[in-house]
Amino acid sequence: MKPEELEVKAAAELAKQQAMEVRLVCCSSTGCQSSGAADIVARLKADLAAKGLEGKVQVGGTGCMGLCSKGPLVRMTSKAHEDILFSEMTPDLATRLVDEVIAPIAGGEKLDDPVGALGAHVVDLHAAFFAMQERVVLSNNGHADPEKLADYLVHGGYQGLRKALSMSAEEICQEVLASGLRGRGGAGYPTGLKWDFARRMQSDVKYVICNGDEGDPGAFMDRSVLEGDPHAVLEGMMIAARAMNATNGVFYIRAEYPLAVDRIEKAIRQARQAGLVGRNILNSGWSFDFDVRLGAGAFVCGEETALIASVEGKRGTPRPRPPFPSVKGLWDKPSCVNNVETLANVPRILLKGAEWFAAKGTEKSKGTKVFALTGKIAHNGLVEVPMGITIREIVETIGGGTGTDRKVKGVQTGGPSGGMIPESQFDTPISYEHLQQLGSMMGSGGLIVIDDHDSVVELARFYLDFCVDESCGKCAPCRIGGTQMLHLLDKIVAGDGTEEDIANIRMIAQAMQKGSLCALGQTAPNPVLSALKHFSSEFTERLKKPVAAEA
Amino acid sequence: MSEDSVVEDIESEVEEAPEDEIIVLAQKWKRKRGSLIMALHELQGRLGYVPRESAMKLGREMGVPLANIYEVLTFYNYFKLESPGKYIISVCTGTACHIKGSPKLLHGIEDELGIKEGESTPDGEYHLQGVRCLGCCGLAPLASVNGKVYGKQDVTNAHGLLEQVGHDQPMHVAAEAADAE
Numbered sequence: 001m002k003p004e005e006l007e008v009k010a011a012a013e014l015a016k017q018q019a020m021e022v023r024l025v026c027c028s029s030t031g032c033q034s035s036g037a038a039d040i041v042a043r044l045k046a047d048l049a050a051k052g053l054e055g056k057v058q059v060g061g062t063g064c065m066g067l068c069s070k071g072p073l074v075r076m077t078s079k080a081h082e083d084i085l086f087s088e089m090t091p092d093l094a095t096r097l098v099d100e101v102i103a104p105i106a107g108g109e110k111l112d113d114p115v116g117a118l119g120a121h122v123v124d125l126h127a128a129f130f131a132m133q134e135r136v137v138l139s140n141n142g143h144a145d146p147e148k149l150a151d152y153l154v155h156g157g158y159q160g161l162r163k164a165l166s167m168s169a170e171e172i173c174q175e176v177l178a179s180g181l182r183g184r185g186g187a188g189y190p191t192g193l194k195w196d197f198a199r200r201m202q203s204d205v206k207y208v209i210c211n212g213d214e215g216d217p218g219a220f221m222d223r224s225v226l227e228g229d230p231h232a233v234l235e236g237m238m239i240a241a242r243a244m245n246a247t248n249g250v251f252y253i254r255a256e257y258p259l260a261v262d263r264i265e266k267a268i269r270q271a272r273q274a275g276l277v278g279r280n281i282l283n284s285g286w287s288f289d290f291d292v293r294l295g296a297g298a299f300v301c302g303e304e305t306a307l308i309a310s311v312e313g314k315r316g317t318p319r320p321r322p323p324f325p326s327v328k329g330l331w332d333k334p335s336c337v338n339n340v341e342t343l344a345n346v347p348r349i350l351l352k353g354a355e356w357f358a359a360k361g362t363e364k365s366k367g368t369k370v371f372a373l374t375g376k377i378a379h380n381g382l383v384e385v386p387m388g389i390t391i392r393e394i395v396e397t398i399g400g401g402t403g404t405d406r407k408v409k410g411v412q413t414g415g416p417s418g419g420m421i422p423e424s425q426f427d428t429p430i431s432y433e434h435l436q437q438l439g440s441m442m443g444s445g446g447l448i449v450i451d452d453h454d455s456v457v458e459l460a461r462f463y464l465d466f467c468v469d470e471s472c473g474k475c476a477p478c479r480i481g482g483t484q485m486l487h488l489l490d491k492i493v494a495g496d497g498t499e500e501d502i503a504n505i506r507m508i509a510q511a512m513q514k515g516s517l518c519a520l521g522q523t524a525p526n527p528v529l530s531a532l533k534h535f536s537s538e539f540t541e542r543l544k545k546p547v548a549a550e551a
Numbered sequence: 552m553s554e555d556s557v558v559e560d561i562e563s564e565v566e567e568a569p570e571d572e573i574i575v576l577a578q579k580w581k582r583k584r585g586s587l588i589m590a591l592h593e594l595q596g597r598l599g600y601v602p603r604e605s606a607m608k609l610g611r612e613m614g615v616p617l618a619n620i621y622e623v624l625t626f627y628n629y630f631k632l633e634s635p636g637k638y639i640i641s642v643c644t645g646t647a648c649h650i651k652g653s654p655k656l657l658h659g660i661e662d663e664l665g666i667k668e669g670e671s672t673p674d675g676e677y678h679l680q681g682v683r684c685l686g687c688c689g690l691a692p693l694a695s696v697n698g699k700v701y702g703k704q705d706v707t708n709a710h711g712l713l714e715q716v717g718h719d720q721p722m723h724v725a726a727e728a729a730d731a732e
Contacts, residue, residue: 031687034700068689069703217645217684255592255629257686258698291583294592297628297683313587315626331584374647374688381689415646448646462649466683472626 001275003162003282006153009274013150021056021106023077025142026089028061029227030259031220032071036090037061040072043091047098056106060148063141063228066130067123069380075142076102080110085123085142093118128397129379134360134386136368137344141228146263149270152231158276160347164239165284169199172243176346178354180366185211185302185339186414186443187519188365188432191346194336197326198244201334206246208237209330209337211307212253212260215299216415217466219446221370222340224382226253226260229344230267234277234290236343239350241288244336248291252307255294265292299416299470303518304329304337306472317472318518339444341370361387365431369442375411375449378403385430392426395449406451410534414443416463416470417523419530420456439530441523456538460531461489467524478521481512489528497543502532572597573605577612587615587623591630600631628683636671636678638716640696645684647691652706656692657681659709 017023026032026041044059065073070087074097077083086097100116115122124130135141144151152158164172177192198206210233214222226233237249253261268290271277279287293311300306301316308330310316329335345367349357360367365387371394373383378400385394395401395408402408410422419440421428428434432442450459468482485508488501509525516522532539573594580590594609595601601624610617624630642648642657657679661667664677671678687693690702696716704712 030685030700031689031702034687034690034693034702068687071689214686215683217649218647218688219684220686220688223686256682256684293589295627296588296592296623296630298626299683310588311585313585313589313623315622372688374691375650380691412646446646448650450650454650459646459650462646 001282003165006158006162006282009150010153010157013148014154017058017154020058021078021108022102023058023060024102025060025062025075025077025145027063027065027071027073028146029064029224030257031064031068032073033259035071037072039091040074040089040094043094044074044098047095048102051098051103053098053103053106057102060145060151062144063138063146064224064382065142066133066138066381066383067379068382070123073123078105078114080105081114083125084115085125086118086121087123088121093121129383129400132389132393132398133384134368135384136348136357136360137225137232137341137370138228138382138384139348140232141224144229146228146230147266149231149267149274149276152229156351157231157347158235158282160350161235161238161242161276162282163350164242165282165286167242169243169245170196172239172350173199175354176243176349179349179357180354180361180364181342181345181349181357182365182432183339184341184345184369184444186417186441188442191338191342194326194338195240195243197324198246198334198336201244201327203334205248205331205333206244207248207250207330207333207335208241208244208246209250209252209304209307209311209335210237210340210343211302211304211337212251212257212264212340213295213301213307214254214257214340214444215295215302215470216417216444216446218374218448219372219415219444221372221382221445223254223257223260224372225340225344225370226257227263230260230263231271232344232347233264233340234267234271236346237290237338238277238281238288239346240336240338240343242286244334246336247288249288250311250330251290251292252301252311253292253294255296261292261294268292298472299466300472300518300520303520306518307337308335315472317474318520320517341445362429362431364433369430369445371445371447373399373447373449376402376404376406376408376451376454377449387431388429390427390429391421394430394447395426399449402449402451404451406453409450409452409454410456412440412448412450412459412463412527413446414441414523414526415446416466417441417519417526418443418446419526420450420459420534421530422534425534439526439533441526456531456535457489457493457542460528461486461493463527464489464524467520471520471524475515475517475521477512477515478517478524481508481516482521482524484508485512485525485528492539492542495542495544497539499543502539502543506532573608574612577609581613587613587620588627591620591624595630600634602634603632634671634675635680636675638676638696639678639680639698640694640712640716641680641682641685642668642694643683643685643687643692644681645688645691647688648684648693651692653692655706656694656704656709656712659706660694660712663709663713 074086173196181191182188306316306318325335370384473479580586693702
């Protein structure tokens with residue numbers, strides 16, 4: 001494909017869409033699929049065909065629109081009316097939608113009340129849940145069909161790559177560095193810097209690896225991005241490859257996410273057919289292609305050296321760093337492992353410029369962050385917010401609080417590696433630094449709300465149990481320390497704990513933080529320590545009551 | 552991977568399908584460096600688990616020692632060494648589901664089926680397992696049966712989940728038959 005053809009294809013697709021009186025997009029991600037999205041699409045298509053409206057109404061899929069608990073969601077775009085989002089759709093409601101709303105609109109009518117009898121299913125797109133969000137990574141969700149390359153092109157797809165092809169590797173690294181983009185997997189290392197290290201390495205073969213091993217239980221940001229906008233991740237990886245002169249790309253995706261794997265494989269095939277992947281990409285003379293590798297259920301494989309071992313087909317155990325993967329990674333070649341969300345930001349940065357991106361967020365944490373908002377919260381789902389927004393705004397304004405008569409007690413960020421943040425600290429802005437100061441971390445973006453009926457001690461135990469189970473066993477601090485700490489917590493949960501046990505927990509935690517080989521062991525004590533820091537009374541209340549001396 | 556040509560399409564490598572599918576599978580993957588996990592995924596995808604004989608055969612065909620294969624199989628949670636039964640019920644035990652009461656749901660199903668997590672019913676119909684996170688946290692608490700997700704479950708009604716699957720009959724019949732014996 002020649003570069004100019006990108007615009008031609010995009011224009012053709014756009015003209016096709018604009019010729020439609022009505023466009024309906026139904027969420028096609030795992031969440032809405034399991035609520036029955038496929039049945040809704042089938043019914044809409046059948047009913048429209050029966051009325052002979054296929055030429056006037058387009059029905060398609062789209063990425064996650066956020067309100068997963070209210071799925072299946074259908075968004076209606078028409079010339080005559082503002083966009084309308086319908087929630088909790090059923091096939092029968094789809095029929096009524098066609099009969100009472102779509103057919104008249106497609107016939108050229110402007111309805112006084114376009115939602116008609118479906119009013120109870122309409123979600124207000126101006127409500128705080130949407131209004132407070134800022135969508136960069138998720139900008140195509142709700143608009144473009146993830147299974148159609150042409151749809152991605154309509155929304156500026158592969159224009160970032162096109163721009164990158166006209167820049168030197170160093171210029172791309174500088175641009176990304178200037179944007180302030182930091183790794184969205186949790187650690188927050190500046191992406192441009194990471195790329196630049198890999199760029200400086202001399203090697204005939206270099207790898208860019210996409211870490212799609214979203215192991216944090218209670219988090220689904222990366223799944224949503226892979227499923228909802230696969231081409232954006234592909235494009236981001238190719239730009240990363242140009243920035244460090246990499247020769248091969250590898251997707252490493254959880255096997256538990258079959259739809260995400262499917263979408264990525266499909267996107268690769270489409271891009272290859274269109275000449276966007278493979279030989280002589282966009283007539284530039286540059287060649288690049290992808291491999292897809294599946295994870296197999298090991299949390300530790302989110303750690304980059306363990307991930308690399310797994311891509312090599314071995315047990316996913318980490319190894320000491322240095323040497324860092326940028327020096328010696330996959331098959332001992334310089335490699336760069338990037339998180340899904342990080343990569344999905346990249347095409348937008350190239351297209352709109354580093355300044356545009358750097359204008360969002362705080363001084364040190366730029367851009368936006370996608371969070372999976374779950375637990376005891378009214379609006380369960382996926383949100384993207386600018387960095388610097390407070391936790392309170394996310395939980396109370398966007399999330400709508402608990403939605404019950406119970407009070408919010410706190411949130412857990414960063415999953416098993418993060419920590420608990422009490423409600424009293426909710427005015428803290430979201431940034432890498434602020435969350436760390438609270439004893440938690442950004443993590444990949446899980447945000448789990450607990451209410452006053454939930455026990456912090458038991459939640460801490462839940463996370464530690466997870467880490468102990470997922471410890472690969474290679475290094476002693478993590479393997480032995482985790483197990484011993486879990487025994488002590490079990491004792492406390494059972495009501496047999498003593499002050500000495502709490503002191504021992506702190507001691508073991510320190511040993512694990514300092515002595516563990518990788519981040520799994522180093523961060524495993526975080527949920528327990530932060531719970532002790534912010535909710536110490538819950539622990540002491542559970543301790544064994546001293547037996548009163550008999551008179 | 553590095554010795555493969557950059558734009559090679561893996562499907563095109565297998566020209567003609569020999570009779571035995573493990574041989575086909577081994578041929579497909581053995582030229583790709585480090586593809587043992589992918590080959591095991593494909594094997595399990597076909598058989599539902601990785602039987603010892605198949606692992607041995609795969610090892611011979613791919614030139615990988617059996618020890619290496621078991622090293623991988625036993626490390627990763629995803630691989631199963633025993634037949635999981637006809638219906639695999641996976642109860643999500645991720646944090647969002649945990650907070651919404653998934654342990655209760657899991658125990659309820661254990662009682663209904665008369666087995667523990669990780670076990671199969673004696674008739675081979677059901678296998679019950681807890682899984683880390685299915686990534687549908689907005690629908691917590693949830694379970695999946697043979698890959699299909701059932702969201703927003705009533706944790707006090709394990710029987711309800713089995714009814715939704717539409718296959719609650721056999722296990723009761725099986726249980727009664729076992730009692731009668």
